[in-house]
Amino acid sequence: MAGDSTMAAADLQTFDMSAIEEMDPSCAEGFNVIYDREVPFELRVQQNQDGPSQVGTLEAIKVKILLQGDDARPSAVRIELSSEADLFYHYAHLIDEAGFQVVQEQQKLMVEFADYPNVLIRMLNNCIREPHNHLAVFVMQQDGTARLDFIQNMEYKFVELMSCHFARSSEESVQHHITYRYNAMKTRLALMQARLTEVQNVIKLKNPSLLLQLQRNPSATLAPSQTNNLNSSRRG
Template sequence: MENHKQMIKMLNSGSGTGTNTTSGGSSTSTLNSSLTNIDFSAIEELDPSLSDGYRIIYDRECPVELRFQETAESPQEVGTLEAIKVKMLVTGKDSSPESVKIELSSECDLFFHFTHVVDEVGFRIMQQQQKLMIDFVEYPKVLIRMLNNCIKEPHSHLAVFVIQRSGHSRLDFIKNMEYKFVELLTCNFVRSSDALVKQHIAYRYNAVKSRLALMQARLSDVNALVKIKNPSLLLQINRDQEKAKLKSK
């Protein structure tokens, strides 16, 4: 990957010999196209999250405070703030979703995986229990807004994930009003099954492996292109890499 960056940087600055301005510009354009137009869609289509017709509408890391609790009645342990990957998916049309699913996972713990799924009927129960003033069609947009607030304003908008030993958990969205904390919304989660967790781990492993293979193949293509268009540049890059290796020893 450092090869890629060096090639683009040096071509853009006009470094190297044996290439006129027009040829250099053409080479830069071709290289940029080679590096950016890598299609990972075939890999992403294998994501287990997309089963049952779900499609992704949100996928970001969010600061979440993790707290552990023996039972619903027992006190919560002191929490730790971690970057949790939040993936939100829906079925149906944007104007009338049939089901909303949220998956929580962690890059630090591959076996950390929790799921929240709710349809319109289940959302009515949430409405009644939490006295929510929104309709089901607004639910995904409200969740996205709250998650983004937790990312942009972590001191005033908090996401707290309480995990019980039974596997039942909840994600609380809380607003710090300075004089008090106001609970805005609670989403109930369950720990994903062992089979589903294994599917996700296998997918993540194979996705990284496949992406690496695609990038290595593209790197070979770029090397071949530079060798033809500007061979002196490729020699200079290789010399720089050798110098960098010697310095690191």
Template sequence: MYRTTTPQRTRRRTGGGFGGGSSSLGPADVSMSASVGGGRRSMGAASPVRRGGDEAGEGVAMAAMGGMEEPLAEQDPSVVDGFRVVYDREVPFELRANEEEEGQLDAVRAKILIQGESHAPEAVRVELGCESDLFFHYTHQLDELSFAELQREQKLMVEFNEYAHVLIRMFNSAIKEPQQYLAVFVLQEDNTGRVDFMQNAMYKFLELLSIQFAPSPGNAVRQHIHFRYNTMKARLAAMQQRLNEVYATVKVKNPSLLLQLQQMHGPAK
């Protein structure tokens, strides 16, 4: 982990956190129409994420998900109540224990799910987990009504059906341009949290979007830990099977090489 310093922000928040509140943006490119003032936030050409690159990033994420064995993917505890995964990637986050302390950088797995049709979702959910802390698991979920409240509070110029796409662009920006775009996770006193998407404007941070998260229930956390364990176990078994196949091929074509490999790495299991 590396420590980071935080330039002055355009505004400071005192409320919110991981809590189960709502917050969001939309699919069109995200940018600020004004740095701090009360202007509405719009997604335009100046957005932090370029459309083409963003779609490519989404394709990479979905391709990686497609590599998971189908039966295993069906066991994902996230896929319940009609939700389906549309994004699943590790994103660099700055994790802060409170509002004032400097944060630490860590890789956080961000998963975005939608309920209903892509063009007319009923709900959008974001789940955050961390390999370095199996019990770190937070959830953010909005429907059209709660999004309207967020839209009004943060003066967003996007609609609910664009929300998941905007979140994808936000996360991809933090992956592709970490020096310019930041995802900051702030832990609150009540154990809720808040994610701020920030743009580094040299001398200050511009807040692009802020969304609230709630800690996942203990039972859900245990289910996710169990699922991650089974996923790693399945991948290890697949790698072992592949290694056995390589050993079998080498045994036929070059037995002496197989003997050398077994002396170095041990026999195939």
């Protein structure tokens, strides 16, 4: 029985997580992930384009940056925003070189499209490292559109460095992302449970009394004599 459990654990251990990662809907249409981190965002809601925004709340938002085509010369850049606190929260920003030229002219940006992903990554990392000096403010509209403003605190004034326009993802897209996240988490849990079973079988074989103690009190630390017994069992 223990042998069967160990074999099952070994089979799961050899499961390639890339198989489930290939099912990530973010990677459809030839996109590949180059950035995936949680970044502190100030979330604001604005009732209309011209009205004032509500007082913001600080939340950790999962940011994915994806490129389509060659990394050095991408044909399109997409940013996806999601939240571990709200599975149905999902916004996306998609831009190609032609669209970027319009933004470049409107915002007087001194960066080319090929460098756009690196600039985004640098700004996001600055928000993580220096949250008091570099701010990511995400303003959401009632119509599903949104704007991400990168702002730098210059002590005497706040300077807006760049803005990115977003749209709330469709219900179908959100469901695909939730399904993927659920299946990925379920697979990782199965791997961890299989590994735990494997460790339990080894301890049961080498030191049954220790396993009983761990099951009664998982936070218990090993006494020196138990450690020596386990080590001697391994050598034996």
